[in-house]
Amino acid sequence: MQSDQPIADRARRFAVAPMMDWTTRDQRAFARCLTRRALLYTEMVTTGAILHGSPRERFLGYHDSEHPLALQLGGSEPDELAECAAIAEAWGYDEVNLNVGCPSDRVQNNLIGACLMGQPELVARCVAAMQAAVSIPVTVKCRIGIDDQDEDRDLTHFVETVAAAGCRTFIVHARKAWLQGLSPKQNRDVPPLNHPRIHHLKQMFPQLHIGSNGGLKTLDECREQLAHVDSVMVGREAYQNPWLLAGVDHALFGEADEGRTRHDVMRAFRPYLEERLAAGVRLNHITRHVLGLYSGCRGGRAFRRHLSENAHRDGAGIEVVDDALALVEAPSSALAS
Template sequence: MVDKATTSTRMNPDTTAADAARRFSVAPMMDWTPRDQRAFARTLTRRALLYTEMVTTGAILHGSPRERFLGYSAIEQPLALQLGGSDPLELAECAAIAEQWGYAEVNLNVGCPSDRVQNNLIGACLMAYPELVARCVAAMRAAVTIPVTVKCRIGIDDQDDEADLAHFIDTVAASGCTTFIVHARKAWLQGLSPKQNRDVPPLDYERIHRLKQARPALHIGLNGGLKTLQACQQELAMVDSVMVGREAYQNPWLLAHVDRDIFGDAGTPPTRLEAMQAFRPYVASRLAEGVRLNHITRHILGLFSGCRGGRRFRRYLSETAHRSDAGLDVYDRAMALIAEQDARREPPERMTY
């Protein structure tokens, strides 16, 4: 396992691994996409672009050890680091550090609605300051050769979504940013909790479609509410890329079909048990580092959702993996429980994504 790249890979931003993988990506999600989840995702898809959880500039510049915030395994590539911050100099320094660590892309968070990040001028509140975001992006781009991208919302609070989104995109694009991933919900920073902001504001895919039609030279990606690969394919006829969040975490088996259905790769997707077997060496290495088993296996609890034996699998890991002495024997027993139930047979409603 490699935790840090010793040298940065200097690449043409027009032909990077991140650009090739961006057609389908897994959204950055706090507490849901740490390194163990990303390593597991790689047993299901080789091609999708993966994102870290948001990491603030303060954590990178002042936290210790830096490995805690930036460490990853080589198997996770192509991998993008999402940064939270609003100081151009700090963001530029962190972007340069990210490139040194081997990340394939740096993404600026302009979409998180949390009160905590708002107080530090991080996340969705930055949509009210497009000129500042443009300065941040310009500073980051000047510091690195890897892509610098922006993830935002369609608007915040009482903004006139269409006009204000257009102004935000055009202002930031003038700084040289060509890639925007847009969450298709407005963020209500006053009156709704972060959890409510994931569900209550209505989805507006058409606004993102119009944004792409009006700005064909920009890469416009769509995020929010996508639950099937069929829906992703439909959106890819109108936008450049799709980003899937909660569904990819809660029903990770969706990812097993991404390489074939989204990227057109030949071959048969792995079975669920094959994915668990492929993940086993990683689990062993993390256990050897002193990581608790439940911190790893919490990310695979949804793997057998809808399968015979899936409930028993989840219950066994939930009740056993947290024990201080839980090791590979617990992991292997979880696999055995599924094998005993002949879980490889797919229910009809789970066959198509």
């Protein structure tokens, strides 16, 4: 039986949601310069990519600074998920999360994501197989329902069934996923948020760790949710407005406010930038994740524009970032210390 001890509930208190094409290893390393405490997630990685893709470093590689770090898996074959969970543990991941929330047509056709909410017994078998293969936590990220499911009865049945297989942690997106009639983008905005349903779920299952996700934009909103659930997860706002993460450790984990500036964050990120550039990674693949750092600051638009126009050029190096930072009105505008 797996244990939740490697990641305590305190570490789960705030997490950055897994987001395709966004929560890459470069974004996660940047996020870690903003918050030491938040739990970070990979993009969803399918079992097929891990078992048959090459090299595995492409799908599983990360920087040691990213811990605590969870790998989100997409799949529905218990044996394959168990094998991938064991691989994740061997690679040093702190948690494995099963995606039962992604609404895209592509993953539905492969029986991955939100469509699995209609098959709770299969999800239970998947979770049981994964848990039998690893000692790290196995968790589930789901929706409050899909299509015409009843948000009360069917969600309760889903959680009861999967919890009976041993899952102790559920992160619930507070929107239904409409698999017929809405695009993945629309599924992030159109279905109404229903956080009270997640609050009720926690009341029904006080012995489980229940986390809330969906539409949260401020740390005050996160605190409000934490009065009702065990943890919160923030996605798009944490990516598009990364400075939000700089307040997480103080506001939600009770740590001292260090009074850091955005430039301090970029200084902390510099060694990673240089390491990745030396490894042959193109600058724009890294800097696309920092474009929102100076939103609302004088010179923030110039910062974004300079990186957008120059980071993709052949041979672009750290000097492009230094030049962009010089355009921002902030203390100590040079990136180097």
